[in-house]
Amino acid sequence: xxxxxxxxxxxxxxxxxxxxxxxxxxxxxxxxxxxxxxxxxxxxxxxxxxxxxxxxxxxxxxxxxxxxxxxxxxxxxxxxxxxxxxxxxxxxxxxxxxxxxxxxxxxxxxxxxxxxxxxxxxxxxxxxxxxxxxxxxxxxxxxxxxxxxxxxxxxxxxxxxxxxxxxxxxxxxxxxxxxxxxxxxxxxxxxxxxxxxxxxxxxxxxxxxxxxxxxxxxxxxxxxxxxxxxxxxxxxxxxxxxxxxxxxxxxxxxxxxxxxxxxxxxxxxxxxxxxxxxxxxxxxxxxxxxxxxxxxxxxxxxxxxxxxxxxxxxxxxxxxxxxxxxxxxxxxxxxxxxxxxxxxxxxxxxxxxxxxxxxxxxxxxxxxxxxxxxxxxxxxxxxxxxxxxxxxxxxxxxxxxxxxxxxxxxxxxxxxxxxxxxxxxxxxxxxxxxxxxxxxxxxxxxxxxxxxxxxxxxxxxxxxxxxxxxxxxxxxxxxxxxxxxxxxxxxxxxxxxxxxxxxxxxxxxxxxxxxxxxxxxxxxxxxxxxxxxxxxxxxxxxxxxxxxxxxxxxxxxxxxxxxxxxxxxxxxxxxxxxxxxxxxxxxxxxxxxxxxxxxxxxxxxxxxxxxxxxxxxxxxxxxxxxxxxxxxxxxxxxxxxxxxxxxxxxxxxxxxxxxxxxxxxxxxxxxxxxxxxxxxxxxxxxxxxxxxxxxxxxxxxxxxxxxxxxxxxxxxxxxxxxxxxxxx
Ligand code: GLA
Numbered sequence: 271x272x273x274x275x276x277x278x279x280x281x282x283x284x285x286x287x288x289x290x291x292x293x294x295x296x297x298x299x300x301x302x303x304x305x306x307x308x309x310x311x312x313x314x315x316x317x318x319x320x321x322x323x324x325x326x327x328x329x330x331x332x333x334x335x336x337x338x339x340x341x342x343x344x345x346x347x348x349x350x351x352x353x354x355x356x357x358x359x360x361x362x363x364x365x366x367x368x369x370x371x372x373x374x375x376x377x378x379x380x381x382x383x384x385x386x387x388x389x390x391x392x393x394x395x396x397x398x399x400x401x402x403x404x405x406x407x408x409x410x411x412x413x414x415x416x417x418x419x420x421x422x423x424x425x426x427x428x429x430x431x432x433x434x435x436x437x438x439x440x441x442x443x444x445x446x447x448x449x450x451x452x453x454x455x456x457x458x459x460x461x462x463x464x465x466x467x468x469x470x471x472x473x474x475x476x477x478x479x480x481x482x483x484x485x486x487x488x489x490x491x492x493x494x495x496x497x498x499x500x501x502x503x504x505x506x507x508x509x510x511x512x513x514x515x516x517x518x519x520x521x522x523x524x525x526x527x528x529x530x531x532x533x534x535x536x537x538x539x540x541x542x543x544x545x546x547x548x549x550x551x552x553x554x555x556x557x558x559x560x561x562x563x564x565x566x567x568x569x570x571x572x573x574x575x576x577x578x579x580x581x582x583x584x585x586x587x588x589x590x591x592x593x594x595x596x597x598x599x600x601x602x603x604x605x606x607x608x609x610x611x612x613x614x615x616x617x618x619x620x621x622x623x624x625x626x627x628x629x630x631x632x633x634x635x636x637x638x639x640x641x642x643x644x645x646x647x648x649x650x651x652x653x654x655x656x657x658x659x660x661x662x663x664x665x666x667x668x669x670x671x672x673x674x675x676x677x678x679x680x681x682x683x684x685x686x687x688x689x690x691x692x693x694x695x696x697x698x699x700x701x702x703x704x705x706x707x708x709x710x711x712x713x714x715x716x717x718x719x720x721x722x723x724x725x726x727x728x729x730x731x732x733x734x735x736x737x738x739x740x741x742x743x744x745x746x747x748x749x750x751x752x753x754x755x756x757x758x759x760x761x762x763x764x765x766x767x768x769x770x771x772x773x774x775x776x777x778x779x780x781x782x783x784x785x786x787x788x789x790x791x792x793x794x795x796x797x798x799x800x801x802x803x804x805x806x807x808x809x810x811x812x813x814x815x816x817x818x819x820x821x822x823x824x825x826x827x828x829x830x831x832x833x834x835x836x837x838x839x840x841x842x843x844x845x846x847x848x849x850x851x852x853x854x855x856x857x858x859x860x861x862x863x864x865x866x867x868x869x870x871x872x873x874x875x876x877x878x879x880x881x882x883x884x885x886x887x888x889x890x891x892x893x894x895x896x897x898x899x900x901x902x903x904x905x906x907x908x909x910x911x912x913x914x915x916x917x918x919x920x921x922x923x924x925x926x927x928x929x930x931x932x933x934x935x936x937x938x939x940x941x942x943x944x945x946x947x948x949x950x951x952x953x954x955x956x957x958x959x960x961x962x963x964x965x966x967x968x969x970x971x972x973x974x975x976x977x978x979x980x981x982x983x984x985x986x987x988x989x990x991x992x993x994x995x996x997x998x
Contacts, residue, residue, distance in 0.1 A: 271283075271284045271399050271401070271422070271424055272284075272403050272420075272422055272565070273311055274378060274403075275313065275379060275444060278293070278313050279293060279294035279295075279375065280292075280293045280313045280314075281378060281403060281405065282311050283399055283403065283420060283422045284308060284311070284422075284424065284448060285308070285422060285423065285424045285426070285427040285429065286308070286424055286425060286427055287306045287427050287569075287570075287571060288305070288306065288307060288308055288429075288568075288569040288571075289304060289306065289307070289309045289311070289810075290304065290305045290420075290567075291305075291314050291428055292346045292405070292677075292983045293313065293315045294375035294836075295315070297313070297329065297331045297338070298374035298375045299329075299340065299373075299374065299375070300345070300346040300347065300373070300375050300405065300407060301318060301343055301345065301346060302345060302346045302884050303315050303317055303318060303344070303346040304317060305453065305455070305567070305569060306515060306571070307569075307571040310997060312592055313786065314623065314763070317456060318343060318344060318456070318723025320337035320338060320343075321337055321342075322337050323339060323341075323342050323536070326341040326353075327340075327341065327352075327353035327792065328350065328353070331355060331871030336796065337352060337765070340354035340518050341353055341354050341355055341356065342536060342538075344360075344454035344455070344456060344538065345452065345454055345540075346405075346452065346454075347359050347360065347373060347416065347418055347433070347452050347541065348360070348452050348454070348540065349370070349371040349372055350370055350371055351368065351369055351370025351371065351372075352370055352371070352372040352612060356532055356540050357452075357484060357530055357532045357540050357542045358371065358447060358449075358542075359433075359447070359448075359449040359451075359452040359542050359544070359699075360373070360416065360433075360435070360445075360447060360448055360449065361445070361446040361447035361547070362409065362412050362414060362443055362444070362445060362446070363443065363444035363445075363446055364411065364412050364440065364443065364939075365439075365441040365443070367706060369446060370412075371409055371412070372409050372410075372411065372412075373408065373409055373416055374407060374408055374409075374410070374481060374975025375405070375406075375407055376406045376407060376408045376415070376702065377405075378404065378405045378406070379403070379612065380401065380402070380403055381401070381402040381403075382397040382401060382402075383395060383396055383397040383401070383402065384400035384401075384402055384421045384423070384430070385402045385404070385419050385432070385565075385972075387432055387456050387564060388561070389690075389775055389778060389779060389782075390433070390522070390561060390563050390775075390778065391522045391523075391566065391589075391805070391806045391807075391808075391809030391810065391836050392421075392430070392522065392564045392566065392809070393421060393423065393428065393430050393564070393566065393584065393588045393589050394589070394591075395421065395423055395588055399426075399484040399588075400421055400422060400588075401421075401422045401424075402419065402420065402422075403419075403422070404417055404418070404419055404421040405420070405656065406417045406418075412439070412443060412764060413437070413438050413439025413443075414435055414436065414437055414439070414443060414946050415435070415436045415438055416433060416434070416435050416436075416718060416875040417433065417434040417435075417509075418431065419432040419433070419434070423588060424583065425693055426580065426584040426587075426588060427569065427570075427580045427584075428566060428567070428568055428581075428584045428588070429566070429567045429568075430564050430565065430567075431450060431451045431564065431565045431566075431567065432561060432562060432563070432565070433448060433449070433450060433561070433562040434559050434561045434562075435448055435554065435559060435560045435562075436554075436558075437554040437555065437556055437557060437558055437559070438556075440556050441556065441977075442554065442555050442556070443515060443553075443554045444551055444552065444553050444554070444764075445544075445550075445551065445552040445553075445554060445560055446547060446550070446551055447544075447547040447550070448545065448552070448560060448562045449528075449542045449543060449544030449545075449562065450521055450543055450544040450545075450562045450563050450564060450565035451519060451521075451525070451539070451543050451565035451567065452540065452541070452542045452546070453519065453539075453541040453542075453567065454538060454539070454540050455504070455517075455539040455540075455541075456538055457536060457537065457538065457539065458482075458534070458537040458539045459480075459506075459507055459537075460479075460480045460504045460505060460506065460507065460539055461477050461478065461480065461481050461503075461504070461505050461506070461507055461509070462477070462479075462485060462486070462502065462503070462504055462531050463476065463477045463502065463503040463504075463505065463834070464476050464486070464487045464498060464499070464502050464529070465498070465499040465501060465502075465831050465832075465834065465835075465949055466487065466498050466499075467496060467828075467831070468479070468495065468496055468497060468499060469496045469799065469801065469818065470496075470799065470817060470818055470819040470824070470852060471817075471819065471824065471827070471828065472496045472499075472800040472801075472803065472816070472817050472828055472831070472832070473499050473800065473828060473831035473832045473834075474638060474827060474828075474831050475830075475831050475834065475914070476925040479507060479564075480504070480531060480539060481492045482530045482533045482534075482535075483532065483533060484530055484531070485530070485531055485532075485533075486502070486528065486529050486530035486531050486877070487502070487528075487529055488526070488527055488528035488529060488530075488546050488547055488548075489500075489525075489526050489546065490526050490548050491526060491752035491753060492525055492526055492752060492756065492770050492773060492774075492801045493524060493526075493749065493752060493753070493797055493801055494523065494524050494527060494801075494802050494804040494807075495564050495801055495805070496797075496798070496799070496800060496801045496804070497641075497754070499517065499804065499835070500520065500521035500527045500529060500543070500804050500805070500806075501519070501521070501529075501804075501805070501834070502518075502519055502529045502531070502541070502543070503516055503517065503518050503519075503574070503577065504516070504519075504539065504541060505517065505835065506572065509574060510573060510574065511573050511575040511908075511909055512572065512573040512575055512576075512785060513572065513573045514573050515569070515571055516569070516570045516571070516574050516576075516577045516583060517541075517567065517568070517569050518566075518567070518568045518569075518570075518580075518834075518835065519543055519565060519566070519567055520565070520581070520804075520805045520835055521544065521563060521564075521565050521566075521804070521805070521806070522563050522564040522565070522589075522802050522804070522805045522806040522809065523544075523545065523563040523564075523774070523804065523806045524774055524777065524778075524802050525545065525546075525770055525771060525773065525774035526548065526549065526770055527543070527544065527545060528542075528543070528544065528545070528546040528547065528548075529541070529542075529543040530542050530543075533840045536991060537936050542840040543565055544562055544563070544565070545562065545563065545771060546742075548771075549553065549756060549767060550768075550770065551767025551768070551773060552767065552768050552771070553765055553768070554604075555660075559782055563806065566581075566584070566805065568580045568581055568584070573970040574834065574909075575908055575909060577834075578833060578834050578835070578907065578909075579906050579907060581834075581836075582836070582837035582838075582906075582907055583837075583841065584836045585805065585808060585837055586834065586840075586904065589808055589809055590804060590812045590839070591785070591810075591942070592792075592839075593789060593790050593791065593792055593812075594792060594812075598896065598899045599631050599792060599812075599813075599839075599903075600631035600632040600677060600743075600744075600873060601629065601872055601873075601895060601896065602630065602631070602632040602633070602634050602679065602844075602870075602872035602873070603621065603625045603630045603634065603872060603873040603874070603875075603877065604636055604746075604844060604872065604873070604874045605617075605618065605621060605635060605636050605755070605874075605876075606636035606681075606874060607820065607847065607874045608621070608847075608874065608879075609876070610638070610875035611637065611638035611643065611645055611646075612638075613635075613638065613659065614660065615659065615660045615661060615662075615666070616672070617670065618633065618667065618671070619667075619670050619674070620878060621876070621877060621878070622670075622671045622674045623674055624878050624885075625676065625877045626674045626676050626891060627677045627878065628885055628888045628889045628913065629888075629889055629892030629893055629896070630676070630872075630873060630877075630888075630892060631675075631676055631677060632677045632678070632679055632743065632744055632872075633671050633676050633678055633679065634678075634679040634680070634681065634744060634746060634872075635678070635681065636679050636681040637683070637748070638656075638659070639655060639659060639660060639680065639681070640652060640653050640655060640656055640736075641653070641654060641656060641691060641692070642656070642690070642691075643656065646713055646714060646715075647688065647690060648688045648690035648691060648712045649688055649690070649691055650683055650686040650687050650688040650691060650693075650715050651686070651687035651693030651718070651729070652691050652692050652693055653682065653684075653729065653732035653733050653736055653738065654732065655739075663739060663740075664678075664680075664736065664739050664740035664742070665739055665740050668739070668740035668741050668742065669741075672741060672905060677741070677743040677744070678741060678743065678744075679742065679743060679746065679792075680736070680742055680745055680746070680891060681745075681746045681748060682733055682742070682746070682747055682748065683747075683748040683749060683750060684718075684729045684730070684733060684744060684747065684780065685718055685720055685749050685777065686715045686716070686717060686749070686751070687700065687715065687716050687717075687749065688714070688715050688716075689714075689715075689716065693728075693729075694716070697725075697728075699759045700718055700719055700722070700725045701716035701718060701719065701729055702716065702717045702718070702719050702754075702755050702756055702757065702758070702769075703716070703755050704756075704757040705757065707755060709755035710754045710755060712750070712752060712754070713750050713751050713798075715750065715751060717751065717753050717754075717759050719759070719769075719773070720772075720773045720776035720777055720780075721758050721760065721761070721768070721769050721772030721773045721775075721776055722758065722760045722776075725776075725778075725946055726776050726779065726780050729780075730780050730783060730784075733784075734784075734787060736856070737784075737788055737791070742788075742791065742978040743790060743791060743792065744792045744793075744794065745784070745788075745791055745792075745793045745794070746793075746794045746796055746815065747794070747796065747811060748796040748797065748798075748815075749796070749797040749798070749801070749802060750797065750798045751798070752801075753770065756769050756770055756881055756934075757769065758772075759908045761948065773808075778806075779840065779857050780811065781793065781810035781811070783943050785810060792812065792813075793810060793811040793812070794811055794813050794814065794815060794842055794870075795808075795810070795811035795813070795814035795815070796809045796815035796842070796941060797812065798818060799815055799816065799817040799819065800814065800815065800816050800817045800818075800832070802814070803816065803836070805835070805836075806835070808840055812839070812840065813839065813840050813841070813842050813870050814840060814841070814842055816829065816832055816841045816842050816843055817871060818852070819853075820845075820850065820851070820852070820874060821846075821850040821852055821853050821855050821857070822844035822850075822857045822861050822862045822864075822865040822866075822937070823937070823939060823988060824852075824853065824855075825843065825854060825865050825866075826865060826913040826920045826937060827913045827914060828841065829841060829865070829869060830909060830912065830920070830922075831867050833868075833907060833909060833922075837903075838868055838870075838902060838903055838907060839870065839903040839904070839923070840870075841868065841869035841870060842870050842872075843865065843867075843868060843870055843871060843872075844866055844872045844873055844874035845859065845862040845863055845866045845871075845874070845888075845891070845945050846862070846873075846874045846876065847863065847875045847876075855988075856987070856988075857987075857988045858986070858988065858989065859884050859887050859888070859891075860887065860989075861988050861989065861990035863887070863888075863891040864935050864937060864991075864992055865935075865937060867891075867895055867935065867952065867992075868922060868935065870903075871902075894992075898933060898994065900926070901924055901925075901926050901931050901932070901933055902933060904927075905924030905925050905926050905927070905932070905933070906924065906925045906926075906954055907922065907923075907924055907926070908922060908923040908925065908952075908953040908954050909922055910922055910936075910950065910951075910952070910953065913939065916940070917939075918938060918939065918940050918942075918945070918948065919936050919937060919939055919948070919981075919984075920936070920937050920939055921934065921935065921936040921937075921950055922935055923935070923952060923953060923954065924933075925953075925954040925955065929954065929956040929959070929971075929997075930956070930959065930996065930997040931994075931995065931996055931997070932952065932954070932955060932961070932974065932993075932994075932995040933992060933993070933994055933995070934950070934952060934991075934992070934993040934995065935990065935991070935992050935993075936950065936990060936991045936992075936993075937988060937989075937990040938984045938987075938989045938990070939988065941985075941986070941987055943982075945983055945984075947980070947981070947983075948981040948983065949977065949978035949979065949980055950979045950981055951974075951975060951976070951977070951978040951979075952974045952975050952978070952979060952995075953957055953975060954981070954988055955971035955974055955975055955995070956971050956997070957970075957971045957972035957975060958971065958972070959971045959997040960997065961974060961995040961996060961997055962995070962996050962997055962998045963979070963993050963994070963995055964994055965994075971997075974995075979993065
C-alpha cells in the first residue's frame with residue numbers, strides 16, 4: 271500500500287511486513303526517513319536529527335542554518351559536487367564541463383499495477399498485487415528531470431526501484447553515473463554480506479562488519495561475473511538464519527555493476543547499486559532519456575532465512591516468466607561432460623535409448639554440433655549444423671530422439687566468434703576490438719559487438735533457422751568469456767562509454783525476440799557455468815547453469831551461497847560422473863542425486879557407462895524428483911547448516927506452503943570414527959502436526975523443530991539422506 275501525505279509531502283510504502291518512507295523537506299530535498307519492520311505510518315522525519323557539523327557544506331537555500339547539510343542527511347537518491355561527499359548515485363556532466371547533480375522534489379504520481387521498463391528486465395505485477403509510485407526530481411541547472419520509480423508488491427514484501435533521467439534542456443548532457451538504487455540508513459552497526467568466488471566456485475558468502483569508508487563489490491567484465499554477484503545483504507551484526515533485521519538488494523542487470531556500501535562519519539550507512547561507472551558514459555541529447563536497470567529491495571525483520579524465502583517467492587512468481595508455468599519442467603540429460611566435442615547423431619540416439627527408460631525426458635546436445643567445431647578453437651559464429659556429425663541435420667536427428675519419447679534441446683553461444691570461422695573471415699570488424707590493438711582472446715574466442723543491431727540480426731537469423739528446423743524445446747544460451755577491448759566501430763568517440771551497456775541491452779533484446787518467436791522453448795542461461803547468474807537474466811532464462819563445477823561436495827557450498835537470493839527452480843544442477851571430472855572426488859550416486867535436487871535436477875554423464883544397479887537408482891531418483899516436484903521447486907527453502915562452517919554435514923529443507931509436507935536433505939561432509947550422535951533440528955513445520963518420515967516412524971512437528979530428528983550414524987565418505995515428511 272502506498273500512502274501519500276501530499277500536505278507534508280511524506281511518501282510511505284507499506285508491504286505486509288515492512289515500511290519504507292521518504293519525505294520532501296522544506297528545501298525540496300527528498301530525504302529517506304525509514305526502511306524496516308512495518309509501522310503504522312505517520313511522518314517519521316523526526317528520526318532525522320540536525321547539528322552544526324564542521325566541513326559539512328550548507329546549500330544556499332539553508333541560508334545561515336548550519337545544521338542543514340546534504341552531507342549529513344539521509345538522501346533518497348544521492349547527488350555529487352554540491353555538498354554531499356558520500357557515495358553519489360548520479361553524476362551529470364553539464365554542457366559547461368562540470369560534473370555534479372543537485373536534485374529537488376517536483377511532483378509525485380501514484381499508478382495502479384507495476385511499471386515496466388522497455389528493453390530491460392523487471393518484476394511484473396498486476397493491479398491486484400502491485401502499485402507504482404513515481405517521484406520526479408529536478409536538477410534546475412542541468413535542466414534534467416530524474417524520475418524515481420517504486421514498485422510496491424505488498425504480498426511479497428518487495429520494493430523495486432528504477433531511475434529515468436530525462437534531458438529537458440537544449441544541449442547534450444552526459445551521464446557519468448546513474449545508479450539504480452540508493453539506501454541511506456541512520457545506523458552503521460551492520461554487517462555487509464557479498465557473494466564472491468571464481469569460475470567453478472561461485473557465490474561464497476563473505477560477511478564482514480561494515481567499516482568506516484567505502485567497501486563493496488562489482489564487475490568490470492561486461493557480465494555480472496563469477497567473481498561477485500549483483501546481490502548484497504546488510505544485516506544486524508548478530509543476525510542469523512532465524513533472527514535479526516536484514517536488508518537484501520538485488521540488481522536486475524547482467525553486465526558490469528557496482529554495489530558499494532559506505533560507513534560514514536556520523537555512523538550512517540549508504541548503499542548504492544547500479545551499472546559500474548567504470549567504462550560508462552552515456553550522452554543524452556535534448557529530449558532523450560536514460561533508464562537505469564531495476565533494483566529490488568527486501569527487508570526481513572526475522573533473519574536471513576526469511577529474507578531468502580521472500581526473494582525466492584518474488585523471483586519465482588513475479589520475475590521469472592516460465593514457459594512451463596504451472597507445469598513441471600523436464601528432467602534432462604546433457605552430453606557435455608560425457609562426450610565433450612566427440613559425438614555424432616548415432617551416439618546421441620544411443621544416449622536417448624538408454625536415458626528414456628530411466629525417466630529422463632529431454633536430451634540436450636551441447637557444444638560442437640555446428641560449423642567446424644571439434645574443439646574450442648574454431649566455429650563460433652557459424653550456426654549451421656555440421657552434417658558430418660549430424661547427417662541430414664536436426665530434421666533427421668530430432669525425430670529419432672522424439673520417437674524414443676524424449677524431447678530435444680540445443681546449446682548456443684550467440685555472443686561469440688572464433689577467428690577461425692566464416693563469420694569472422696567475412697566481418698572481422700564485428701568483434702569488439704580497439705583500433706590499433708589486437709584484442710585479447712578468452713578461450714581462444716572474441717566477443718561480437720552485440721551493441722550493433724546488424725550483428726545481432728545476422729547471428730539471430732542463423733539461430734532462428736536452426737530452432738525452426740526441428741522440434742526444439744530447450745536452449746542453453748552460453749557465454750564463455752569476459753568482455754575486453756571494448757570499442758565499437760559503430761559509435762563515435764564520445765559514445766564509446768555506451769558500448770558495454772548497449773551490449774547488455776542487445777543481449778536482452780535477442781533473448782526477448784527468441785522468447786517471442788519460440789514461446790514454448792525453455793532457455794537456460796549459462797556463462798562458463800555461473801558467470802552471469804543474476805536476477806536480470808532470470809527474467810529471460812528461468813534457470814541458469816549454476817557452475818561448471820558439478821562435484822556434489824563443492825556444489826553444497828556453491829548452491830548454499832546461491833540460495834541466499836535465488837530460488838531452487840533457478841539453479842541448474844546435474845548429476846555427473848564419479849570421480850568428478852574437475853576435482854577427481856568420489857561421491858556416491860545417491861549423494862549426487864540429493865545435491866542436484868537442490869536445483870533443477872538432471873544428468874550430465876554417459877548413461878551407457880552406468881552399471882545396471884546405478885541405472886536402477888537413476889530411475890528411482892527421476893521418479894522421486896517428479897513425484898515431489900512442487901515441494902522441491904516451489905516449497906519454502908530452509909538452510910539448516912552452513913557448509914563453510916566445517917561441521918559434519920550440510921543439510922537443507924523444503925517445506926510445502928500448507929506445511930503438510932517437507933523434504934530434508936543431508937550430506938555428510940566429514941567422517942570420523944566414534945562419531946557423536948547428531949540431532950537435526952528442522953524448521954518451518956507445523957508444531958501441531960505429526961509427520962511420518964519416509965513412510966515409517968512418525969514424530970510431532972514441535973519435537974522435530976525443538977528437539978530435532980535423531981540422525982542415524984552414517985558410514986562411508988559423503989553419504990547422504992533424504993527424509994520425506996508427510997503430515998498424518
Ligand atoms: C561452458 C558451459 C559448459 C559447456 C561448455 C561448452 O563451459 O558452462 O556447461 O556448455 O561451455 O563449451
